[in-house]
Amino acid sequence: xxxxxxxxxxxxxxxxxxxxxxxxxxxxxxxxxxxxxxxxxxxxxxxxxxxxxxxxxxxxxxxxxxxxxxxxxxxxxxxxxxxxxxxxxxxxxxxxxxxxxxxxxxxxxxxxxxxxxxxxxxxxxxxxxxxxxxxxxxxxxxxxxxxxxxxxxxxxxxxxxxxxxxxxxxxxxxxxxxxxxxxxxxxxxxxxxxxxxxxxxxxxxxxxxxxxxxxxxxxxxxxxxxxxxxxxxxxxxxxxxxxxxxxxxxxxxxxxxxxxxxxxxxxxxxxxxxxxxxxxxxxxxxxxxxxxxxxxxxxxxxxxxxxxxxxxxxxxxxxxxxxxxxxxxxxxxxxxxxxxxxxxxxxxxxxxxxxxxxxxxxxxxxxxxxxxxxxxxxxxxxxxxxxxxxxxxxxxxxxxxxxxxxxxxxxxxxxxxxxxxxxxxxxxxxxxxxxxxxxxxxxxxxxxxxxxxxxxxxxxxxxxxxxxxxxxxxxxxxxxxx
Amino acid sequence: xxxxxxxxxxxxxxxxxxxxxxxxxxxxxxxxxxxxxxxxxxxxxxxxxxxxxxxxxxxxxxxxxxxxxxxxxxxxxxxxxxxxxxxxxxxxxxxxxxxxxxxxxxxxxxxxxxxxxxxxxxxxxxxxxxxxxxxxxxxxxxxxxxxxxxxxxxxxxxxxxxxxxxxxxxxxxxxxxxxxxxxxxxxxxxxxxxxxxxxxxxxxxxxxxxxxxxxxxxxxxxxxxxxxxxxxxxxxxxxxxxxxxxxxxxxxxxxxxxxxxxxxxxxxxxxxxxxxxxxxxxxxxxxxxxxxxxxxxxxxxxxxxxxxxxxxxxxxxxxxxxxxxxxxxxxxxx
Numbered sequence: 001x002x003x004x005x006x007x008x009x010x011x012x013x014x015x016x017x018x019x020x021x022x023x024x025x026x027x028x029x030x031x032x033x034x035x036x037x038x039x040x041x042x043x044x045x046x047x048x049x050x051x052x053x054x055x056x057x058x059x060x061x062x063x064x065x066x067x068x069x070x071x072x073x074x075x076x077x078x079x080x081x082x083x084x085x086x087x088x089x090x091x092x093x094x095x096x097x098x099x100x101x102x103x104x105x106x107x108x109x110x111x112x113x114x115x116x117x118x119x120x121x122x123x124x125x126x127x128x129x130x131x132x133x134x135x136x137x138x139x140x141x142x143x144x145x146x147x148x149x150x151x152x153x154x155x156x157x158x159x160x161x162x163x164x165x166x167x168x169x170x171x172x173x174x175x176x177x178x179x180x181x182x183x184x185x186x187x188x189x190x191x192x193x194x195x196x197x198x199x200x201x202x203x204x205x206x207x208x209x210x211x212x213x214x215x216x217x218x219x220x221x222x223x224x225x226x227x228x229x230x231x232x233x234x235x236x237x238x239x240x241x242x243x244x245x246x247x248x249x250x251x252x253x254x255x256x257x258x259x260x261x262x263x264x265x266x267x268x269x270x271x272x273x274x275x276x277x278x279x280x281x282x283x284x285x286x287x288x289x290x291x292x293x294x295x296x297x298x299x300x301x302x303x304x305x306x307x308x309x310x311x312x313x314x315x316x317x318x319x320x321x322x323x324x325x326x327x328x329x330x331x332x333x334x335x336x337x338x339x340x341x342x343x344x345x346x347x348x349x350x351x352x353x354x355x356x357x358x359x360x361x362x363x364x365x366x367x368x369x370x371x372x373x374x375x376x377x378x379x380x381x382x383x384x385x386x387x388x389x390x391x392x393x394x395x396x397x398x399x400x401x402x403x404x405x406x407x408x409x410x411x412x413x414x415x416x417x418x419x420x421x422x423x424x425x426x427x428x429x430x431x432x433x434x435x436x437x438x439x440x441x442x443x444x445x446x447x448x449x450x451x452x453x454x455x456x457x458x459x460x461x462x463x464x465x466x467x468x469x470x471x472x473x474x475x476x477x478x479x480x481x482x
Numbered sequence: 483x484x485x486x487x488x489x490x491x492x493x494x495x496x497x498x499x500x501x502x503x504x505x506x507x508x509x510x511x512x513x514x515x516x517x518x519x520x521x522x523x524x525x526x527x528x529x530x531x532x533x534x535x536x537x538x539x540x541x542x543x544x545x546x547x548x549x550x551x552x553x554x555x556x557x558x559x560x561x562x563x564x565x566x567x568x569x570x571x572x573x574x575x576x577x578x579x580x581x582x583x584x585x586x587x588x589x590x591x592x593x594x595x596x597x598x599x600x601x602x603x604x605x606x607x608x609x610x611x612x613x614x615x616x617x618x619x620x621x622x623x624x625x626x627x628x629x630x631x632x633x634x635x636x637x638x639x640x641x642x643x644x645x646x647x648x649x650x651x652x653x654x655x656x657x658x659x660x661x662x663x664x665x666x667x668x669x670x671x672x673x674x675x676x677x678x679x680x681x682x683x684x685x686x687x688x689x690x691x692x693x694x695x696x697x698x699x700x701x702x703x704x705x706x707x708x709x710x711x712x713x714x715x716x717x718x719x720x721x722x723x724x725x726x727x728x729x730x731x732x733x734x735x736x737x738x739x740x741x742x743x744x745x746x747x748x749x750x751x752x753x754x755x756x757x758x759x760x761x762x763x764x765x766x767x768x769x770x771x772x773x774x775x776x777x778x779x780x781x782x783x784x785x786x787x788x789x790x791x792x793x794x795x796x797x798x799x800x801x802x803x804x805x806x807x808x809x810x811x812x813x814x815x816x
Contacts, residue, residue: 029698049700065698067691069758070684078688079699081681089679131699 010185027059028052056138068117244289250453264444313391323387331357331371381412506752510767541773542662543721550714558690558757559617563624568737576641576732588647603715607708652727662724690757
């Protein structure tokens with residue numbers, strides 16, 4: 001493949017297709033086994049970040065590369081001090097001026113002396129991008145830059161990409177979000193299973209053909225299971241929330257969920273969605289309000305153990321840290337919440353465990369060599385299936401999903417969606433939190449839109465549109481100015 | 483560090499406490515002043531110049547090594563071998579200059595002692611950075627091994643015939659101030675420059691703050707770790723040279739327990755055990771406070787038992803500091 005100056009070249013592929021590895025090679029973090037990268041028709045010295053950066057190839061990696069204890073200025077310059085060196089001394093005033101200039105160029109007003117660890121994810125991402133711009137940048141590699149940004153912040157990032165492009169910078173753009181690719185890219189290269197599939201002009205593709213290239217098979221695009229049966233509206237709700245408030249986080253939240261219903265929660269990052277879910281599940285406290293579960297209110301000061309005991313389940317946002325025991329086997333991870341079921345007089349009974357584990361793996365479509373493989377050996381999408389799947393066996397009455405497909409590739413996303421629908425069909429009530437509008441729209445029976453800690457609106461799933469959701473999700477001032 | 487529970491109910495007080503704990507130098511400085519106030523009321527003799535000078539001379543070698551160890555902790559590692567390292571360096575220095583043993587000129591002995599310090603530091607650093615052994619294990623092994631080597635070098639006897647050239651480093655003074663204090667001042671200035679004004683210094687903080695990001699940014703992680711251990715080795719050599727010749731005898735027990743004192747000073751001074759965080763002014767206050775404690779206990783006229791308390795108090799301080807760090811980071815998150 002090739003990258004031309006002044007173009008946005010998108011790199012697509014499922015998780016595990018080799019995008020990140022390719023980026024690591026290009027940015028000099030790791031060495032390829034064979035092959036070369038040509039730069040102005042001469043081979044590029046690989047394997048050293050510095051020599052690659054000297055050529056003007058700079059990468060912004062998926063996770064913001066920042067040092068939380070250092071301030072913004074140090075974060076910009078560490079490893080790139082040569083830009084501000086006077087003899088053996090670091091010239092602080094040059095550093096300060098340059099840092100201001102770069103951040104202003106990005107349209108960011110950041111306090112230079114504040115530790116970056118105290119900043120928001122979006123601000124960290126900006127610092128990360130600022131690092132790349134410190135050098136005379138000719139090719140900028142952006143790996144999933146919007147993964148941690150809200151819709152509005154993504155918007156301002158797109159503008160910056162556009163500006164850079166006009167300055168003649170070649171941009172290699174990696175994203176799972178196809179809308180972004182169609183908006184920004186000039187050309188697309190697709191990778192699958194570590195091999196090059198195609199490079200094409202964006203104009204010659206549409207979403208369906210691009211997805212086909214990525215997965216190598218047909219994926220039915222939107223298939224809404226329109227089952228919001230009328231009678232379900234009259235059944236008693238599994239969960240009823242009344243005027244739930246927590247100072248400064250959310251206030252006066254009231255809603256209910258029926259069995260078999262998928263309730264979507266939409267809104268910008270920071271609207272309070274995850275915090276509400278955490279309060280319901282007993283992770284965070286709340287100041288006022290009532291949570292009525294299966295007809296009876298939960299007593300004050302209930303804990304996670306209580307809610308799990310009562311049949312709630314939650315898939316947290318950060319699956320690796322909060323949802324999986326990575327070194328343990330796939331089977332153990334799947335059975336962890338239901339261990340008491342396999343308790344015999346002499347400890348755990350291995351045979352039924354193996355049988356259940358095997359059947360769960362098949363049912364969930366988890367791709368693993370053996371059930372005994374450790375969870376960290378699986379791809380992100382398959383890990384996510386474990387996180388959801390481990391609750392499936394317990395037939396939860398209420399299932400809270402927080403960003404269930406973040407960072408998951410198209411194929412696995414589809415299977416996660418199938419799982420969610422299945423759960424609902426089995427009678428579980430599902431509370432789905434997602435920042436991806438198509439996901440919310442295709443799964444939910446009803447959608448709540450939150451903004452700045454309050455419920456802005458409720459829309460029926462089959463009547464909602466992306467524009468409608470986004471409009472409700474934006475805070476007042478922005479809407480007025482827009 | 484002590485009244486966190488009462489502070490929880492009163493926000494302004496709590497805010498002040500958070501400020502003092504997170505600006506560790508300021509907090510410790512106030513604490514030191516308070517301690518000085520109390521002890522000088524009980525026993526005004528504490529403030530006599532000679533006593534303060536004695537405390538400063540005690541603090542100097544601890545301060546010198548702390549400057550190095552702080553960087554080890556900031557880089558995300560730890561070195562608990564400095565006590566035994568000082569023991570071995572003292573034995574080597576003594577054996578080299580002693581008329582009955584090596585009989586080398588003092589200048590050569592000084593260079594060789596510093597050189598051995600650097601080599602031991604490099605060995606620590608190599609095992610950690612290149613062989614991939616956790617630093618706590620490496621330096622724990624070194625703590626025992628180096629003490630053993632010291633006993634071999636000493637051969638079961640003491641060295642009592644240190645020549646004047648070496649004794650001068652311990653007993654001499656310039657403008658009325660002992661050599662060791664001048665040396666400590668020099669080391670502090672160099673450390674300040676290293677930390678704030680060089681690329682190496684900022685990079686050491688970066689690798690401790692987020693190792694993965696440092697890897698992706700292409701920072702030379704392994705050479706930097708090698709450097710902090712070698713630097714600590716060199717500073718341990720410097721501390722040995724200015725402190726051991728204060729006495730005329732070198733035995734195989736020099737520096738026993740020093741590693742814990744130094745770690746305590748650095749951690750009480752607000753350096754994060756998890757890396758990435760720490761500043762020199764806090765560490766200096768930590769050094770002053772911890773070296774004051776035993777003398778303060780004596781002057782408080784608490785009787786003979788009081789001095790036995792100094793170790794226990796040292797332990798309480800390190801626990802208190804770590805608990806305070808955790809508390810602070812929790813407060814910051816919420």
